[in-house]
Amino acid sequence: MLGLATCGLLMVDRASTILDANAQLLEWLNCERDEVVGRQLETLLTLRMPLTDADGQRPTDATLHGMSGVVRPVVVGSLGTTECGAERIAVYDVSTRSAFNLGFRGAEAKTERGRQRLQILLNAAVGFGNVRTELDAAELLVDVAQRAFAASAVSVHISGSDGLFHAAGVNPLAAHWPAGLRAAGTVTLTGGKVLIVRSPEEADTYVPGAGMSDIYRAGGVHAAIASPMRSHGDAVGSMICFFDHPREFDEEAVPLAEALSNQAAQAIARIRLEDTLRRAAMHDEVTGLPNRRLIEEDVTRTLLQGYSALTVIFIDLDGFKAVNDLLGHAAGDALLREIGQRLRGVIRESDVLGRFGGDEFIAVATVDNVADAEALADRIRASIAEPYAELPPVLSITASVGVVTVGNDGAPVMDQLIRAADHAMYEAKMAGGDRVAVAPVESAPIFQ
DSSP, X not given: OXXXXXXXXXXXXXXXXXXXXXXXXXXXXXSOGGGTTTSBGGGTEEESSOSEETTEEOOEEEEEEOTTSOEEEEEEXXXXXXXXXXXXXXXXXXXXHHHHHHHHHHHHHHHHHHHHHHHHHXXXXXXXXXXXXXXXXXXXXXXXXXHHHTOSEEEEEEEETTEEEEEEEOOTTGGGOOTTSOOTTHXXXXXXXXXXXXXXXXXXXXXXXXXXXXXXXXXXXXXXEEEXXXXXXXXXXXXXXXXXXXXXXXXXXXXXXXHHHHHHHHHHHHHHHHHHHHHHHTBOTTTOOBOHHHHHHHIIIIITTSOSEEEEEEEEEESHHHHHHHHOHHHHHHHHHHHHHHHHHHSOTTSEEEEEETTEEEEEEEEXXXXXXXXXXXXXXXXXXXXOTTSOTTOOOEEEEEEEEEESSSOBOHHHHHHHHHHHHHHHHHTTSSEEEEOOGGXXXXXX
């Protein structure tokens, strides 16, 4: 009866009982004609709107329900009624159009994700351009990566003089990390590429034999993405994003992780370069020793972490002017360099030594007591008084040394300590030189 095949056709009576269906519709339903005839229309078609209203007939979106459970988006419309009162309904398959719409919406969503990630990268670039310390860069990377990946936790590790250390964020695996296993982030750092862990079992493939899957489960981690932090080919550290739930990673995840971690790496490299240049500018050109400003920085950084007593030794050379006058400034510079080497050989590697200016040097050291400080000052004096092969016998070099020592019962003010040691040195100079003079602690307000 219904021979058209360009669309599906149905015939229903006034009670919406199906009277007939064409071959195309039966193919879509994956059934025989007798399985359809006699059924109610709503068992096969779910209409968005009625086919007729006060304005007459109109097409509407609908869903065709196949016998196998597969659904198909369709558009249906009434073709009118026959002489016997049966209604003819046309059914058009729009699954191709729907697939296009889904794909288009997917493309729109992907574009929006790309826009959001680009904005994250642009904002991060501004932030990383303003950070002033390595730890600030690490903290910023944690914040940005956590938002970019919606991560449960982010851990950032930076390579330092003692190896890789945890710089910022939270590492949920830390409490379960086996003793003796390389520090977290090492595999990522040395591998030089982004690693994706989609399940605890997959973690075992990156560190075989370490039981990483058990560590992941103990830490409540289901998935992770880890990226090395590299700047101009140099390894700076690593970033790890952890997820406490199963997580899939799209094709943009790796480039995003690389971009963020490398932004942080470049910021850290810039900070390190700036620090190197700054410190280089605070070194004496002749001896290579720190100048006064760097001496104070080094004392604060390396010595004031805990000590029994702190001594400042002020050294002024006796007879240096005659070397410059008779042999020239080149010989004087060579002599200053040798004296710097002698002084470095007397004090410990952890102590601070610098050139104060002209023929003056300063040494700052931690000692156990005042007697040790005076003994160190005298060893310095004796080392300088040793003969110099490059100098003629008529020229002798000695030193006037002033020393001040304070206990660890307050915050020492370096400027006042240096002034007190300088005054003591002047007393040694006025007494004839080649000697040590000790400044009384009460001679200056050396605590703040």
